[in-house]
Amino acid sequence: MEEDMKNSQKFSLLIFPCCVVILTLLIWADNYSLLAEHKSVFFTYSHNFTNGQVGYGRQPSAPEPNNLPLDQLEPGDILLGGWPGCAYGHFSHAGLYLGDNRVLESYVDTGVTVNSVSHYSDYTYACILRVKADQKVKQRAIDYALKQQGKLFYPVSFKNDERYWNCSKIIWKAYQREGINIDAANDIWIPPDNFYQSDQVMIVALKGGVPH
Amino acid sequence: VFPIKKIGRLYLIQIWALLAIWLASYFDGLEVLLSILFVACIIGESIINQTATLASYLHTVLPWQLPGILLSIIIVTGLTLHLPGGEYYIFVLELWYTPLIPLISISSDPFLPQPLYYNLLLIAPLIMMACYVPGLAYNRKLNPARK
Numbered sequence: 001m002e003e004d005m006k007n008s009q010k011f012s013l014l015i016f017p018c019c020v021v022i023l024t025l026l027i028w029a030d031n032y033s034l035l036a037e038h039k040s041v042f043f044t045y046s047h048n049f050t051n052g053q054v055g056y057g058r059q060p061s062a063p064e065p066n067n068l069p070l071d072q073l074e075p076g077d078i079l080l081g082g083w084p085g086c087a088y089g090h091f092s093h094a095g096l097y098l099g100d101n102r103v104l105e106s107y108v109d110t111g112v113t114v115n116s117v118s119h120y121s122d123y124t125y126a127c128i129l130r131v132k133a134d135q136k137v138k139q140r141a142i143d144y145a146l147k148q149q150g151k152l153f154y155p156v157s158f159k160n161d162e163r164y165w166n167c168s169k170i171i172w173k174a175y176q177r178e179g180i181n182i183d184a185a186n187d188i189w190i191p192p193d194n195f196y197q198s199d200q201v202m203i204v205a206l207k208g209g210v211p212h
Numbered sequence: 213v214f215p216i217k218k219i220g221r222l223y224l225i226q227i228w229a230l231l232a233i234w235l236a237s238y239f240d241g242l243e244v245l246l247s248i249l250f251v252a253c254i255i256g257e258s259i260i261n262q263t264a265t266l267a268s269y270l271h272t273v274l275p276w277q278l279p280g281i282l283l284s285i286i287i288v289t290g291l292t293l294h295l296p297g298g299e300y301y302i303f304v305l306e307l308w309y310t311p312l313i314p315l316i317s318i319s320s321d322p323f324l325p326q327p328l329y330y331n332l333l334l335i336a337p338l339i340m341m342a343c344y345v346p347g348l349a350y351n352r353k354l355n356p357a358r359k
Contacts, residue, residue: 005260008256008260009221009260011253012221012225012253012256012257013221013224013225015249015253016225016228016229016231016232016246016250017228017232019228019232019235019236019246020228020231020232020235023232023235023236023238023239024235026238026239027235027238030238055297055299055300055303108302108303108306108330109302109326109330110326110327110330111327111329111330150327150328151317151327152313152316152317152327152329153306154237154306154313154317155303155306155307156234156307157237158237158238160237160238160239160240161237161240161241162240163314163317164237164313164317
């Protein structure tokens, strides 16, 4: 009995560290090529972290309208927004335009949700991207994304599953299912900047400066 | 008063489980198994630690869940508006409770103003404390005199 308890105590304490080591090695091996890629979000975040940037940037207390031409939006377009000082790129947020001034987004407190598109006028940096695809394909991507409403937001979710979402992953997945990969870097995580750099999209409008 | 060794073990298990379950989500489905294993480990700890009185139970679970309790209170009371970096507290809470995220993610209700998972996240400290209750019940049964 005493021996069983000791073994159980050891198991509880050692099982998860062992899993961490094994899983890290497996993920490392699966993404070895990304280590040499200076555009990868891991590299970007690490670099910015050492310069004191941690989160999604500093939102000005009284943001000025960026004059993003929201009237040019078409269903299936991608909206990008960003604040100065974002740790993972020029843009910190992404949304999928649904039509009728509605945009599908993901936030930690709402999960996957639908909002009014108007707040994209408040971002310091903003952009409208149009995916090079048929309108039927875009509609199917929208339909898929809408089915994920209410699902969980997790900021560092990997690409493989369909249970944990962040603002850019859901857009990537919706188009990836239609055979369109809009992740320019094929990264392990998808920062909004990867959409901007993709050759599967064209830039409709860009406000507040050009990403590096 | 506080069983430092027991509390330390619980922190270690949670921190390593946090990393393991996040990494396991790379392989779709594996994280759910590890999350169930995590809950089983916590229940196991509660039995092994021979917590038989309510006082000893609280002396163990409250310090263990203190970070989550504080974060939840700060978020629920709206103190995030007055604290530096207030908008990040919910992210920290979610990352801290990563071991429960695979189980919480099963819930979704698009008709609520805020999804069910968000509310479950806010009461995650209570869920974790509940995982430690079986040991209390088990050890009380073994040692009825200690009630």
